[in-house]
Amino acid sequence: MKLRSLLALLAVLLLPLSALGDTFGSRGATINLAALGLPTGGDDTAAINNALTKANNSGSLVYAPCGTYKHAGVITITSVRLYGDGNCTVFQSTDTTSPNPQLGIVLTGTNPGLDHVATTTTWAGARQTDLNGAAVLVSGATGFNVDHVNVTGAADVGIFVSASSKGTVGPGNVVSSTLADGIHITDVSSDIQVFGNQVFSPGDDCISVVSYIADGDKSRRFSITSNECTSGATRGITVVGGEIGNVANNVLNNIAYAALYAAAESTEYDVNNITFANNVVNVAGSPSGTVYPAIQVYGRSGYLASDINFISNTLNNLTFTCFQVGTGSNYATRISFTGNHCTENTADTTGYGAYVWGASDVTIAQNYFTNFGAQGILGGGGNSGALKVDNNHLVNINTSGGGNDDGISFYNSGFVRPIITNNTQVNGASTIRYLILLGTQETNPFLENNTGDNATAVLNSGNPSVTSCGSSPSIDLQGTWQKFTLTVGTGTVTSCTITFSPAFTGYDHITVTPHSTIGSFAYSYNKSTLTITGSSLTSAVIDVRADGY
DSSP states (O other), rough: OOHHHHHHHHHHHOOOOHHTTTTTTOOOOOOEGGGOOOOOOOOOOHHHHHHHHHHHHHEEEEOSSSSSEEEEEEEEEESSSESSSSEEEEEOOOOSSSOOOOOOEEEEEEEEEEEEEEEOOOOOOOOSGGGGGEEEEEEEEESSSEEEEEEEEEEOOSSEEOEEEEEEEESSSSEESSSSSSOOOOOOOOOEEESSSSSEEESSSSSSEBBBGGGSOOEEEEESOOOOOSOSSSOOOEEESSSEEEESSOEEEESSSEEEEEETTBOOOOOOEEEEESSSEEEEEESTTTTOEEEEEEBBBOEEEEEEESSEEEEEEEOOOSSEEOSOOOOEEEEEEEEEEEETTTTTTSOSSSOOOOEEEEEEEEEEEEEOOSOOOESSSSSSEEEEEEEEEEEEOOOTTTTTTOOOSSSSSSBOOOOEEEEEEOTTTOOOOOOOEEEESSSSOESSOEESSSSSSSSSSOOOOOOOOOOEEEEEEETTEEEEEOOOOBOOOEEEEEEEEEOOOSSSHHHHHHHOOOTTEEEEEOEEEEEEESSSTTOOOEEEEEEOO
């Protein structure tokens, strides 16, 4: 008896997966479509749906062996699993009704699943907007799974997730040649994982999360990881309204517009708490001679883009700007761009490493910007709040040779107390005008330890001016009017006056330190004037620093 049992168990273990029915999610027997005489070569819609209904009633699985199953209507999977033998199990939609053809395989209910099948369509018309125009539609489902599905062509989206939760799209799905997005999540969906998929030549975005105001709430808590998209007709991975999302370890190749995108567009909710990390982009931003940033973030009135973080992404061979936040109006806040590597195609002459144009509380730190045609980091108008630009590396900036291009430029951008520190610029054969350029709106800036090989840090205005300080005194700004070195002029000098214009708006104190001992040395100050006195200040070298701003 023991030997018989062992041999029986071994025989079961050696059966092919299709014969076993793959017990994932199984609750009963497996219904084999081949046993029902399918496929017939004609319209199998009714027979397949009857089998799926029977499976739902009995707690069974539905198995579709290799073959082409034609369906002129929607196939509906309610709380059961339909699986096949891989790409040889083909569900071909044949409805040509226009508009609104009924082409999809629909998953609904609790724990529905679709895996190891392929879908094709005979649809040859224009892009459709009806949900059933998608190849695979997950609608009102909880605990769903779509994996190892090969989608070739769709009148709408390849895999469409609507009003669903706690589900997975992946791994192993391959979506190609759709007329709309490759994979699309919307209508207050939540707790969705999209991972390990490939998307080729979608007619719109590769993978998108969209939260329309008409939906009544946002989609949230989603993860889009380890996917690959090639030749996206518009954008790569987009979050247009939504919250609490992670987009990581994806590879995006030859994307026409923005490869990574977070925005509140005209009919969508705000977008917040999204992290884009460790993604790789190879070419983005230049369809038909137009130019788009590879990464773009913006909001609109009443619907902000907030707490959006870009961390350790690599972007290669870009055709325009790497990172842009804002579109001129200040509807983006708490945006960080940290540890990213951006390299532009040197054929472009107008792109920036980073462009901030309508945002508040922005951090740009520890990035590498290489071969950009214009400025390395640029601030346009419409900004406010804090700005931190720290430890960025600018290599071969202004490859176009423009006479007004700077390494880092925030000229009247509106930021208050910008901190610009520890940045380096190495330009080789390229030439920039200034390493750092600020205007009068950048109140109380702090600049320190910024270095460049062919330009020095300057402020456009607001520099300290020195009077009554001997003959030919000088000031070495060291990149900031909050930290500089004064060299007193020659002659008999017992007093120097330094005027700050515009005046400081806030600080705790000014520290004045002579390089050598000066008799009767003293100083006094207010927010607009510093006065230094001593028994003899002639040719003295004195460090000045305003702290606590």
